[in-house]
Amino acid sequence: MYKIFLVEDDEKLNEHIKEYLQMYDYEVYVVEDFKNTEKEFEFINPDLVLLDINLPYSDGFYLCRVFRKKSNVPIIITSARTAEIEQIMGIELGADDYITKPFSLKMLLTKISAALRRTNELSNDKKSLKINGLELKESNFRINYKDREIELSKNEFALLKKLVENKDVILKRETLLELIWDDSEFVNDNTLTVNITRVKNKLKELGIEDVIKTKRGVGYVFAFGK
Known part of the structure; x- marks a missing residue:
């Protein structure tokens, strides 16, 4: 049974989400003390986090950054903030998805299922991928x-892996969006741009620059050595 950590201060919404997810055999933990959210996260060790932004004592962006430093657990932000910059910020801080309120519980369930499935697919593949000295460790x-x-x-790893596996082949933006977000029609296109930029920056930290090329209006190509 998957454990969901629900970080939301709306009690009625908590109740609705908890009851709905429990019908699908999810174990849902609601924050008991917002002053100790970080400790509760560590104690519960959830399989996925549903995270609101407007919270008592500390906002969701801060908690997203903290959770991401501690774990690769999927994080889905659920917020009434609809501005594009807010969604970009959430992704930049490590969130896997961003749902704006109000949302349907069916849509929430779909995103949870997809996030957990992607995590399992990556975690179950323990192979490493090597190319010109660069090694991707899937474990x-x-x-x-x-x-x-x-x-x-x-998400960054999944994108880089897909690009490396298709070296010198242009991958359309739609292909990469669908790789990470099953319902890509609901995802802001900037979300992909943000994630690709983060991958480029991390490669740069390793001393690898300009290997992910942007093909305007089409997508991206990984060009690294022979």
Whole structure:
């Protein structure tokens, strides 16, 4: 049974979400003390986090950053903030998805199921992928190059893996969106741009620059060595 950590201060919404998800055999934990949300997160060790932004004592963006530093658990932000910059910020801080309120519980369930499935698919594949000295370690979402190693988020790793596996082939934006978000029609296109930029920056930290090329109006191509 998957454990869901519900970080939301609307009691009625908490009740509705908890009852609905329990019908689908999810174990739902609601925050008991917002002053100790970080400790509750560590104690529960959830399989997925549903995270609101407007919270008592600390906002969801801060908690998203904290959770991401501690774990690669999927994080879905649920917020009434609809501005594009808010959604971009959430993704940049490590969230896997962003749902604006009001949302249907059926849509929430779909996103939860998709996020958990993607996590399992990546976690179950323990192989490493190597290309010209760059190694992608699928067991822990880390990449290694010339004795330097850095960790990627689940989505960043999935995008880089797809690009590497299709070296020198242009992958359409729609293909990459569907790889990470099953219902890509509901995802802001900037979400993909943000994630690709984060991948580029992490490669740069390893000393690898300009290997992900943007093909305007089409998509991206990974060009690294021969």
